Amino acid sequence: MAKIVVFDSGLGSLSIIKAIQKTSKSEIIYFADQQNYPYGNKSKAQLSKIIQSSIRMLQKEFSPDITVVASNTPSIILDMSIKKIIDVKPPLKDARKISKTKQIGILATKSAINSKGLTQYIKKNNFPKNFKIFKINGSDLVELVESGKFISNKKYCQNIIKKNLDEIILQNNIDTITLSSTHLPFLKILLKKQYPKISFIDPADIVAKKVFSKIKNKQNKRNMLKIFATGNVKTFQTKLNKMGINNKVIFLSS
Structure with missing residues (x-):
């Protein structure tokens, strides 16, 4: 029987x-x-402490086969x-295949787009010189989901999306954007409505394939979901409802 832990600072894990x-x-x-929401405004040192502590606690508490860090920010940093x-x-490899204008946006949290980790990750993908990658701060959009x-x-969300993205998208002919916060897929319908040609x-599907490859021989008969949270459990329960x-959301001390 396969047991998987999936965690981040809030609702983002649900897309994964x-x-x-x-x-x-x-x-x-x-x-x-x-308790540690949002990851997107934490320093590298703060994130390192939070993520390492969470992984240790979750492994001790649940002994999972796999732990998914369902947040781009610590994954990048x-x-x-x-x-x-x-x-x-x-998913820059996918973006490279899809883009026709060769102008690609990475929509992520402020911490992620300002990190050396993202710069290094882009370099590792070895884009040809005729491609241009734009780092776009999506922290305000993440908050639309978590709130x-x-x-x-x-x-209101449509207005915030327009305010945050119009200028950079329209001025640079961007035709492909990676949703590089796990919160952002919840806005995909609104994003497509505002920018139908992008x-x-x-x-999430890439992560799901990686998970399947590791547990394909340990499948359960059915899916089960147990939810734990730090901070205000009642507030989080209301969001999920x-x-x-x-x-039921169960309190778990980090």
């Missing part, structure tokens, strides 16, 4: 969990580290090459 459940049958432990750890990075406004106030790439998820 949804993709995993489409390809694998497993028990998923979803840990929302609300920190070295996550640890056994049984899967992280989430911008629940993407459900309750779509008009391809928005979600890395609004998204149609009624699983």
